[in-house]
Amino acid sequence: MKKYDVIIVGAGPYGIFCAYELIEKDPKKKILLLEKGNKISKRICPKRTTGKCINCNPCNITCGFSGAGAFSDGKLTLAKQETGGNLSELIGVDKTEELIKRMDAIYLKFGADPALHGVDNKEKIAEIRKKAIQADLKLIESPIRHLGTEASYEIYGKLEKHLKDNGVTIKFNTMVDDIIVKDGKVEGVITKDKDEYLSSTVVVGSGREGSAWFKEICNKHNIESVPGTVDIGVRVECRDEVMKELNEAMYESKLVYYTKTFSDKVRTFCQNPSGEVALENYTLPNGKHLTTVNGHAYKGDKYKTENTNFALLVSKNFTEPFKEPLEYGAAIASLANMLAGGTVLVQSYGDFKKHRRSTPERILTGNVVPTLKDAVPGDLSAVIPYRIFEDIVEMLEALDKVAPGIANNETLLYGVEVKFYSNKVIIGKDCQTSIKGLYSIGDSSSWTRGLSLASSMGLYVADNILGLEKND
Numbered sequence: 001m002k003k004y005d006v007i008i009v010g011a012g013p014y015g016i017f018c019a020y021e022l023i024e025k026d027p028k029k030k031i032l033l034l035e036k037g038n039k040i041s042k043r044i045c046p047k048r049t050t051g052k053c054i055n056c057n058p059c060n061i062t063c064g065f066s067g068a069g070a071f072s073d074g075k076l077t078l079a080k081q082e083t084g085g086n087l088s089e090l091i092g093v094d095k096t097e098e099l100i101k102r103m104d105a106i107y108l109k110f111g112a113d114p115a116l117h118g119v120d121n122k123e124k125i126a127e128i129r130k131k132a133i134q135a136d137l138k139l140i141e142s143p144i145r146h147l148g149t150e151a152s153y154e155i156y157g158k159l160e161k162h163l164k165d166n167g168v169t170i171k172f173n174t175m176v177d178d179i180i181v182k183d184g185k186v187e188g189v190i191t192k193d194k195d196e197y198l199s200s201t202v203v204v205g206s207g208r209e210g211s212a213w214f215k216e217i218c219n220k221h222n223i224e225s226v227p228g229t230v231d232i233g234v235r236v237e238c239r240d241e242v243m244k245e246l247n248e249a250m251y252e253s254k255l256v257y258y259t260k261t262f263s264d265k266v267r268t269f270c271q272n273p274s275g276e277v278a279l280e281n282y283t284l285p286n287g288k289h290l291t292t293v294n295g296h297a298y299k300g301d302k303y304k305t306e307n308t309n310f311a312l313l314v315s316k317n318f319t320e321p322f323k324e325p326l327e328y329g330a331a332i333a334s335l336a337n338m339l340a341g342g343t344v345l346v347q348s349y350g351d352f353k354k355h356r357r358s359t360p361e362r363i364l365t366g367n368v369v370p371t372l373k374d375a376v377p378g379d380l381s382a383v384i385p386y387r388i389f390e391d392i393v394e395m396l397e398a399l400d401k402v403a404p405g406i407a408n409n410e411t412l413l414y415g416v417e418v419k420f421y422s423n424k425v426i427i428g429k430d431c432q433t434s435i436k437g438l439y440s441i442g443d444s445s446s447w448t449r450g451l452s453l454a455s456s457m458g459l460y461v462a463d464n465i466l467g468l469e470k471n472d
Contacts, residue, residue, distance in 0.1 A: 012067025017458030037063030074147030148299025350409025366410025
């Protein structure tokens with residue numbers, strides 16, 4: 001048994017920035033960072049060379065130093081509210097804005113591109129906003145700093161080296177099995193290999209991939225939590241020409257729509273100009289394997305494509321007696337995997353509306369060449385619940401008024417895309433759970449969605465641990 005001042009579970013942006021802030025402000029602290037995946041230099045997806053997903057466990061796309069979000073596109077959304085989660089509801093807008101500025105400065109220090117998207121072209125953005133209003137869409141404007149998928153390797157590689165050089169102990173390929181709790185206080189963690197590490201301060205930031213695991217931990221130790229929002233949808237892929245106006249003016253256009261049929265919230269998420277659609281693999285605590293879909297975009301020209309992709313996510317909140325949002329999303333993803341033979345489905349929008357299975361031949365008649373070769377042509381309407389199906393159709397028809405051509409028959413839909421952060425942990429303003437000394441941060445807490453607020457939340461928790469925040 002080894003004792004540390006602070007143990008951090010998960011080396012995603014939240015864990016990295018928490019460790020960074022702790023060691024910057026108190027270099028004498030003994031900090032242990034535990035990560036189930038690989039170090040940055042070994043986070044290489046074999047599909048790049050083999051052309052086929054070989055189902056690595058843990059997946060190098062979703063696990064490892066810097067977490068899942070960094071390699072999907074590496075975008076920092078620098079808005080203080082309305083995007084990336086609900087941190088401002090917990091700590092206030094002014095504090096959130098301050099943390100975002102601090103977070104951004106650290107990324108710049110380690111090599112992020114100083115260029116910002118979405119701050120110029122005011123007239124063009126005003127035109128887009130007008131079109132959005134006419135289509136009953138809400139345009140959420142935000143400065144965007146694009147790290148890029150390949151540049152993220154370099155930035156996080158420098159951060160990993162910095163933490164090690166400054167005394168942070170990082171253990172990779174180390175899965176935490178349980179936390180140690182006694183008399184309502186945390187005392188440490190136990191790994192899958194039955195190693196025990198002791199500390200009266202434990203920070204859990206297990207990310208989207210670890211959401212289901214942390215939900216089990218909450219159930220086991222009676223950590224207060226409630227069912228959160230379930231985000232389920234598809235990844236849309238079209239030609240760059242269709243999205244050119246939005247791509248050039250904003251890089252990522254965040255649009256929200258409330259459907260006329262059901263009043264459900266649908267949003268665009270993770271827009272990737274000239275990008276490619278990618279697989280994400282998850283292993284649930286029960287050992288069940290799921291494959292979902294995501295998107296990447298590279299900074300340089302080497303891997304650029306002729307297509308833009310983005311997610312359309314339907315946000316669902318259920319009432320009593322429903323308490324299993326993670327299982328609900330996993331069940332839908334599992335059904336898609338079943339019909340696709342273990343991978344994901346792709347369908348043209350024209351076939352989707354007709355509830356007709358797409359074929360390779362019909363997809364090839366369109367202008368959109370699929371960038372995800374693993375996807376199997378099929379029928380997503382046989383997978384997606386009717387209500388979500390109708391929400392997606394309504395949203396695409398509304399988007400077509402802002403980006404004409406997006407609702408064309410040839411537009412491709414990949415599915416399903418599910419975001420596993422739907423177990424909302426009850427935390428105080430200092431981010432402590434109902435277990436004293438146990439902090440919950442990042443996507444697994446369901447308080448953030450994405451790099452910016454997850455990294456910012458890491459800084460905030462570190463300041464609370466150091467006693468620099470007053471939360472009376």
